[in-house]
Amino acid sequence: MLTNSFRELVKCRVREVFREPSAAFFVVAVPMLWMLILGFAFNKNGDYSYPIGILKEGSVFEQPIVIQNLIKASENDPHLKIFEGSTEELAHLFNRGTINLALAAKDGAIVFEFDPANREARESRLYVNDILQTGLGRSDFYKTIDQPRSRPGDRYIDFFIPGLLALSILTSSLFGTGMTIVAFRRNNLFKRFLATPISTYELFGSFIVGRFVILALEMTTILVFGWLVFDFHVAGSLLDYIIVSLVGTSAFTALAILMGSRLDNVGAYNGLVNLVTLPLMMLSGVFFSLTNFPDTLATVLRYFPLAALVDSLRQIALEGVSITALAPQLGVMVLVTVVCSVIGRAAFKWY
Amino acid sequence: MGETHENLLNVDGLVKNYGKQRAVDHLSFSVNEGECYALLGPNGAGKTTTIEILEGLQHRDEGRVSIFGKDIKQNRTEILPHIGVQLQETVLYQKYTVKETLQLFASFFPEHVDLDSLIAKLDLDDVKDKRLQKLSGGQRQRVNVAVALINSPKLVFLDEPTTGLDPQSRRNLWDLIKQIKSENRSILLTTHYLDEAEILADRIGIMVKGRLIAEGSAKELVLKYCGAQALWFHFKEDCGSSAAQEDLFKLQTELPWLEKAKMKDGGFIATASVGVEAIQSLVRCTDKLGIKLTALELRDSTLEDVFLELTGRSYNDADQ
Ligand SMILES: Nc1ncnc2c1ncn2[C@@H]1O[C@H](COP(=O)(O)OP(=O)(O)OP(=O)(O)O)[C@@H](O)[C@H]1O
Numbered sequence: 061m062l063t064n065s066f067r068e069l070v071k072c073r074v075r076e077v078f079r080e081p082s083a084a085f086f087v088v089a090v091p092m093l094w095m096l097i098l099g100f101a102f103n104k105n106g107d108y109s110y111p112i113g114i115l116k117e118g119s120v121f122e123q124p125i126v127i128q129n130l131i132k133a134s135e136n137d138p139h140l141k142i143f144e145g146s147t148e149e150l151a152h153l154f155n156r157g158t159i160n161l162a163l164a165a166k167d168g169a170i171v172f173e174f175d176p177a178n179r180e181a182r183e184s185r186l187y188v189n190d191i192l193q194t195g196l197g198r199s200d201f202y203k204t205i206d207q208p209r210s211r212p213g214d215r216y217i218d219f220f221i222p223g224l225l226a227l228s229i230l231t232s233s234l235f236g237t238g239m240t241i242v243a244f245r246r247n248n249l250f251k252r253f254l255a256t257p258i259s260t261y262e263l264f265g266s267f268i269v270g271r272f273v274i275l276a277l278e279m280t281t282i283l284v285f286g287w288l289v290f291d292f293h294v295a296g297s298l299l300d301y302i303i304v305s306l307v308g309t310s311a312f313t314a315l316a317i318l319m320g321s322r323l324d325n326v327g328a329y330n331g332l333v334n335l336v337t338l339p340l341m342m343l344s345g346v347f348f349s350l351t352n353f354p355d356t357l358a359t360v361l362r363y364f365p366l367a368a369l370v371d372s373l374r375q376i377a378l379e380g381v382s383i384t385a386l387a388p389q390l391g392v393m394v395l396v397t398v399v400c401s402v403i404g405r406a407a408f409k410w411y
Numbered sequence: 412m413g414e415t416h417e418n419l420l421n422v423d424g425l426v427k428n429y430g431k432q433r434a435v436d437h438l439s440f441s442v443n444e445g446e447c448y449a450l451l452g453p454n455g456a457g458k459t460t461t462i463e464i465l466e467g468l469q470h471r472d473e474g475r476v477s478i479f480g481k482d483i484k485q486n487r488t489e490i491l492p493h494i495g496v497q498l499q500e501t502v503l504y505q506k507y508t509v510k511e512t513l514q515l516f517a518s519f520f521p522e523h524v525d526l527d528s529l530i531a532k533l534d535l536d537d538v539k540d541k542r543l544q545k546l547s548g549g550q551r552q553r554v555n556v557a558v559a560l561i562n563s564p565k566l567v568f569l570d571e572p573t574t575g576l577d578p579q580s581r582r583n584l585w586d587l588i589k590q591i592k593s594e595n596r597s598i599l600l601t602t603h604y605l606d607e608a609e610i611l612a613d614r615i616g617i618m619v620k621g622r623l624i625a626e627g628s629a630k631e632l633v634l635k636y637c638g639a640q641a642l643w644f645h646f647k648e649d650c651g652s653s654a655a656q657e658d659l660f661k662l663q664t665e666l667p668w669l670e671k672a673k674m675k676d677g678g679f680i681a682t683a684s685v686g687v688e689a690i691q692s693l694v695r696c697t698d699k700l701g702i703k704l705t706a707l708e709l710r711d712s713t714l715e716d717v718f719l720e721l722t723g724r725s726y727n728d729a730d731q
């Protein structure tokens with residue numbers, strides 16, 4: 061397949077990115093931006109807090125002693141953030157998400173008000189309750205020791221970087237390749253190609269292989285930036301990591317070829333990409349683990365192409381799993397590549 | 412089809428429908444080795460559709476098309492390396508320079524001409540390292556033509572190759588086409604310039620509403636439909652006025668060759684087999700009838716007149 065025409069076609073794909081500054085920007089700058097935003101938003105080591113509201117009635121001294129204790133404790137506890145206010149003021153703070161727990165003394169008891177479905181609110185409740193009870197002299201029956209642990213690999217950013225790479229592969233393949241296809245069709249360039257002896261497979265192959273070069277750029281950016289800024293490491297083999305990325309790129313480029321196989325309108329293609337990427341992103345564990353879904357659903361979702369890619373990258377990077385153990389995920393991606401290419405070729409409109 | 416395919420291209424009974432509309436209607440013609448054949452016709456006549464069917468780009472509803480003695484449908488891979496194609500509307504890859512574009516297309520063919528000399532032939536030397544997006548319309552058109560010639564094709568399809576070219580570039584392209592002919596290669600050309608067809612084409616096919624209504628060399632067409640010369644004359648009033656029409660009617664009763672006189676440029680034009688005799692008889696007759704001629708010219712007939720004769724309309728306002 062390494063014919064002269066194939067080489068020229070691949071060159072064409074690569075030059076396209078480097079000659080379109082905005083395309084290069086999306087490939088390089090956007091992932092870095094994502095990493096910075098999400099890396100710092102979720103990577104506050106030990107920097108967590110429990111924002112709680114206390115119903116204020118009269119002066120401090122009119123509050124029950126437990127609450128006075130709590131307020132006093134908060135002065136030395138960096139994690140405890142207390143907001144005092146009237147019922148209306150607290151309701152307002154709740155609505156804005158400033159507090160996730162409110163407490164008030166009522167008939168000799170403390171009333172905790174919070175949304176039980178909110179995990180952080182439940183944590184706040186446990187934390188505050190502990191302070192209240194120990195402040196009054198409760199002691200634990202059995203000694204426990206908390207040992208802080210922060211090793212690269214356990215942080216949100218470590219979870220996120222493989223997902224980001226997968227996401228970047230998805231969007232840049234769908235936009236990069238698909239837009240080109242749609243524009244070429246609109247410009248009658250495919251029609252012109254059709255009047256030359258090049259084969260369809262050569263043309264499609266050049267789209268995929270051209271993408272590999274862009275992938276190298278994306279991967280380097282994400283890995284080097286992740287390493288420099290967040291000390292990110294791939295626990296498993298880097299070669300495995302690259303191979304999985306190549307397979308993923310093939311799958312999404314083939315998907316782009318299929319999605320762009322009949323359209324000649326950039327706007328319509330854009331809409332189609334959004335239609336496809338949004339659910340893929342939400343349902344593939346890029347941002348949050350699939351374990352948040354019900355078990356049966358999660359099992360199905362794991363075989364979505366993006367999930368398969370995210371999952372394999374994560375297993376290699378975080379757990380050091382070797383590529384041989386990832387056969388099912390790779391199988392899914394290879395299948396997507398083949399099926400999309402074949403249907404895309406059959407459906408392909410040359411003009 | 413014999414062993415020697417003297418007809419490089421043979422089209423027989425070609426039909427193409429777009430839904431209910433028939434774009435090509437039982438079209439038959441052929442192009443010989445070393446021949447330049449021009450398809451002439453108003454907008455929408457079906458020229459592009461025809462050419463694209465021949466190039467194997469569009470599907471046909473009926474008819475036979477053979478190139479080098481083979482059907483394009485079944486023998487694409489054999490035929491494509493030896494034909495050259497310039498589409499009426501293509502936007503080549505805009506981020507590529509002229510040279511890179513030619514390199515790209517050259518790589519598609521088993522053999523290709525020397526790129527630098529092709530660039531020189533199309534006067535693209537000065538812009539060869541410029542990206543297509545920075546070229547003028549005429550320069551881009553020349554790149555399209557260059558791409559069509561990259562594989563040194565035996566048969567070249569040029570769909571309005573000179574549209575948008577300045578007079579100098581047009582003339583250069585004419586020279587190039589003549590050179591291709593001299594190398595015993597063939598060209599199928601469409602154009603809206605009648606002078607171009609007259610100069611370049613060995614044979615011309617006039618197409619109207621998907622049909623070929625006349626065919627022959629420019630000279631043959633002129634002789635057949637107009638006579639070599641035509642007499643143009645003008646009365647006091649313009650040809651549309653009733654006075655002028657009446658005068659013409661009076662003359663026609665005396666001079667039967669005026670039967671087919673047509674309105675043109677404010678006067679009338681009629682074919683004259685022997686120009687001088689026609690002038691003499693017209694002058695005699697107008698004198699006799701007391702009709703005043705304000706202008707009288709003997710014109711060499713052109714394709715324009717053929718077109719007028721065949722369609723009843725002048726070429727430039729014959730859009731369908
Ligand atoms: N894709 C299409 N779908 C429907 N009708 C079409 C299509 N392409 C062309 N036609 C119609 O077929 C007829 C012939 O078009 P064609 O492009 O062959 O004309 P042409 O002789 O090349 O005209 P021009 O001189 O303007 O280039 C026109 O009436 C046109 O409207």
Ligand SMILES: [Mg+2]
Binds near residue numbers: 459460499
């Ligand atoms: Mg046309």
